[in-house]
Amino acid sequence: MQEINPLIQQLAQEIAASSKTSPTEAGRSDQAGPQRARSSTEKAALVDALNEVFALFRINYHNQFYKAYSDSQVLAQIKKLWFESLQQFEPATLLRGARKVIEESEYLPTLNRMIRACQGDPESVGLPDARTAYIEACTARSPKAAQSWSHPAVYHAGLASDWYFLANNTERVAFPIFERHYVRICEKVMNGMELPHPNAPSLPATIETPLSKEENQQRLSELLKTLDM
Template identity: 50%
Template sequence: MNEKKRALNEVFGLLKLSYHNQFNSAFPDTETLNHAKRLWLESLAAFSPVEIVAGAKRAIRQSEYLPTVHKMLQLCAAGDNGLPDARAAYREACNAPSPKANYNWSHPAVYHAGRDSNWFFLANNAESAAFPVFAEHYRKICARVLEGEKLPAPEQLRLEENPSKPLTKEENAQKMAALRAEFDI
């Protein structure tokens, strides 16, 4: 726990340097700052000290605004190869080639949100209509991931291992004759 407290103090130091005016507005006194630190410590308990500091550094790189606890949860979960933001995930889902299950997704959450949103719907509707639907599915899936759920990777589609042999001309003629007789054609 001491390591997490040290990491959280480092995070708040980084945030104060990066978002000086916003930080001082959000945490005007020591009491408010201490309450915030306790809330963040409790909310980010699932993450290691390294992930917490990395999340803060991602916030500094990606946002001009002081992150909320919710945003920090997303940034800590993102990792080096983790959850992209909703807009990037939407673009990835829309641009992925078919078959979708065979695409190398940045995170399984993107695939699952796209599948739940309906690939056809995403491909055939304007972004103004499709993005809100995708974003809502993605938000729900990300919340499950942040709670510790491990999403299964998409099941890769494969060709059958023992494909059947094509029929000869004689076998085709026999099958056709049998079908004609069966349907009285």
């Protein structure tokens, strides 16, 4: 793991402190989308990833970087802002987004450009958009695992959201929950994770049908004969 410089360590401490004093969750950003609380270990991993992102920018945009961030205090504030706005993403996503920006642009990226790079293009890897995925999950018949899904991510998002919850709540209530799970799963897929395919319940080797009253009586008679009764 790359060593975290004092400025970044200070950044993490400031954000941890602000989460205790502010009624708004630390790191919340309307631009960044769904969030969840992170442990101190997860935050440290994100800080380390962000530190590596800025190191990549420094190497690839050398003159631009030093011109934009010549003041160490300004750089610390920029990193704090980026941390707050990007902490919805996994560390691997930050690095993927940074590489995408470097490959596609000759200019030092803005925060908005970095967010879009981290979000990526789910449809490019066969993932439907969240709304389409939600409709597919809600209209799928049972057993869910036996259905033909456009992508395993849709099934796993439905499973994580709870099928009963999706079926018994309005879209206004259910869709945000589904979307949160789906976005998180899509992020993992775009980072290279292969999702397991749904496990459909296997059919028994033989299917028995109930015996009629007459057949039951006949079997009972045969059993009694074998017992000499």
